[in-house]
Amino acid sequence: MKASYFEKVGIGIKTVVKGMAKSLTYFFKKPVTLQYPHVRKKIAERYRGSIRLKIDPETGKFKCIACTNCEKICPAFAITLKTETPEGSKKKELKEFYVDLGRCIYCGLCVDSCPVDAIEHSNVYEVAERIKDNLILRLDKIGEKNV
Amino acid sequence: MEFASLLNTFLGRVILSVAGVMIVFTFNALIAVWLERKISGHIQLRLGPMEVGPHGLLQSAADGLKLICKEIITPQGVDKKLFGLAPYMVFFPSLLMFVVIPFSDKLQVQDLNIGLLYFFSISCIATIGIFMAGWASNNKYSLMGAVRSIAQSIAYEIPIILSILNIVIITQSLKLSEIVKAQSNIWFIVPQFIPFIIYLISAIAELNRTPFDIPEAESELVAGFHTEYSGMRFAVFFMAEYTNMFLVSAMATTLFLGGWNGPILPPVVWFFIKTYAIVFIIIWVRWTFPRLRPDQLMNFCWKFLTPLALVNLLVTTFILKIL
Numbered sequence: 001m002k003a004s005y006f007e008k009v010g011i012g013i014k015t016v017v018k019g020m021a022k023s024l025t026y027f028f029k030k031p032v033t034l035q036y037p038h039v040r041k042k043i044a045e046r047y048r049g050s051i052r053l054k055i056d057p058e059t060g061k062f063k064c065i066a067c068t069n070c071e072k073i074c075p076a077f078a079i080t081l082k083t084e085t086p087e088g089s090k091k092k093e094l095k096e097f098y099v100d101l102g103r104c105i106y107c108g109l110c111v112d113s114c115p116v117d118a119i120e121h122s123n124v125y126e127v128a129e130r131i132k133d134n135l136i137l138r139l140d141k142i143g144e145k146n147v
Numbered sequence: 148m149e150f151a152s153l154l155n156t157f158l159g160r161v162i163l164s165v166a167g168v169m170i171v172f173t174f175n176a177l178i179a180v181w182l183e184r185k186i187s188g189h190i191q192l193r194l195g196p197m198e199v200g201p202h203g204l205l206q207s208a209a210d211g212l213k214l215i216c217k218e219i220i221t222p223q224g225v226d227k228k229l230f231g232l233a234p235y236m237v238f239f240p241s242l243l244m245f246v247v248i249p250f251s252d253k254l255q256v257q258d259l260n261i262g263l264l265y266f267f268s269i270s271c272i273a274t275i276g277i278f279m280a281g282w283a284s285n286n287k288y289s290l291m292g293a294v295r296s297i298a299q300s301i302a303y304e305i306p307i308i309l310s311i312l313n314i315v316i317i318t319q320s321l322k323l324s325e326i327v328k329a330q331s332n333i334w335f336i337v338p339q340f341i342p343f344i345i346y347l348i349s350a351i352a353e354l355n356r357t358p359f360d361i362p363e364a365e366s367e368l369v370a371g372f373h374t375e376y377s378g379m380r381f382a383v384f385f386m387a388e389y390t391n392m393f394l395v396s397a398m399a400t401t402l403f404l405g406g407w408n409g410p411i412l413p414p415v416v417w418f419f420i421k422t423y424a425i426v427f428i429i430i431w432v433r434w435t436f437p438r439l440r441p442d443q444l445m446n447f448c449w450k451f452l453t454p455l456a457l458v459n460l461l462v463t464t465f466i467l468k469i470l
Contacts, residue, residue, distance in 0.1 A: 023435040
């Protein structure tokens with residue numbers, strides 16, 4: 001049965017009051033907006049930010065043994081290693097370690113595949129650059145960006 | 148010349164009034180736009196403007212500066228004279244309406260004995276400006292917006308006047324200062340609550356604000372009658388809209404909330420507190436409800452508001468006759 005005129009009026013008043021009350025409660029709630037450049041959200045402990053090389057605290061050198069596992073496993077071909085074997089030694093040594101953040105998909109396979117636990121995720125997530133080449137980072141030099 | 152003697156000359160009064168009105172006008176345009184953005188933000192769990200000035204207070208000033216700097220574009224095919232004149236036809240009535248607003252017992256430009264009539268007749272002129280804008284723009288959306296605006300204005304003028312008639316009958320006066328004085332004991336919102344609600348709803352409709360914003364419905368008509376306007380001309384329309392919002396709230400304060408009556412604080416402060424409380428309600432309504440369809444809008448006016456206002460008027464007169 002269709003609502004009569006006065007029933008409709010009653011329903012109208014009820015819904016108007018209900019809607020106004022709802023928006024007023026929202027008015028007094030705490031806003032969810034973060035003032036981004038001034039306030040940053042807390043990053044989770046295991047956040048997969050751009051990668052960096054770990055330093056062995058005993059020797060003060062990079063833990064990396066230049067096995068190139070990370071380079072092989074990287075699905076996006078973001079990691080490039082240059083290694084060299086010094087004369088009179090059988091062990092390869094790390095010469096240059098590059099990561100192209102423009103290619104990196106932040107999957108974390110390099111971190112998982114490292115046999116000596118030499119790579120880790122940092123919590124850096126603001127990596128925007130004006131020039132594409134600046135996204136290619138050399139990680140084996142302390143003092144470079146993101147290291 | 149001394150300040151007091153300047154007040155007594157006609158020219159002095161005119162200059163001071165224009166200066167005062169312009170100050171209130173500018174102040175209100177800045178504050179009301181900021182309030183609107185802040186309140187809408189907080190209702191939607193956002194913060195609103197935060198960057199320019201403390202809590203974004205200077206945002207409106209920055210926006211105004213930007214609009215002033217923009218080029219004034221006159222599109223091809225428009226009626227140039229009407230197109231240029233229309234914003235000011237909307238703008239000047241809102242300045243003229245300030246004349247009768249009683250900010251306090253002494254602060255009033257001119258206490259006309261037909262103040263109420265003056266206010267509501269001047270407010271109708273703005274509709275002509277809106278139609279001029281819509282017609283001169285040579286744009287179907289503008290014209291549709293203008294036509295809708297006129298239909299809406301004519302319809303909602305009736306409940307507004309009917310609700311105000313209650314006050315006029317009670318006070319036996321059209322003079323706004325006397326209406327305020329009559330409320331020194333009890334505000335008219337108490338005995339006349341229904342007319343207050345009718346007035347508020349119709350006033351929102353007259354202002355072309357959501358939920359009655361069919362003349363400038365964004366999703367249907369781009370921006371309605373001011374689709375073709377940009378830069379300073381748009382800013383004039385925009386400021387007029389927010390000034391009208393202030394004026395309508397000021398009139399609601401005068402008629403129903405006891406005007407400048409109030410304890411402790413100075414009368415002017417009371418007047419502004421009450422006015423901005425009404426402004427808050429208008430903004431609150433806007434950010435709560437969706438837009439009505441044109442036929443719903445007309446039905447609501449003719450089938451609900453007008454009969455209710457008429458019945459209320461009848462009851463008021465009946466009670467006054469018996470007492």
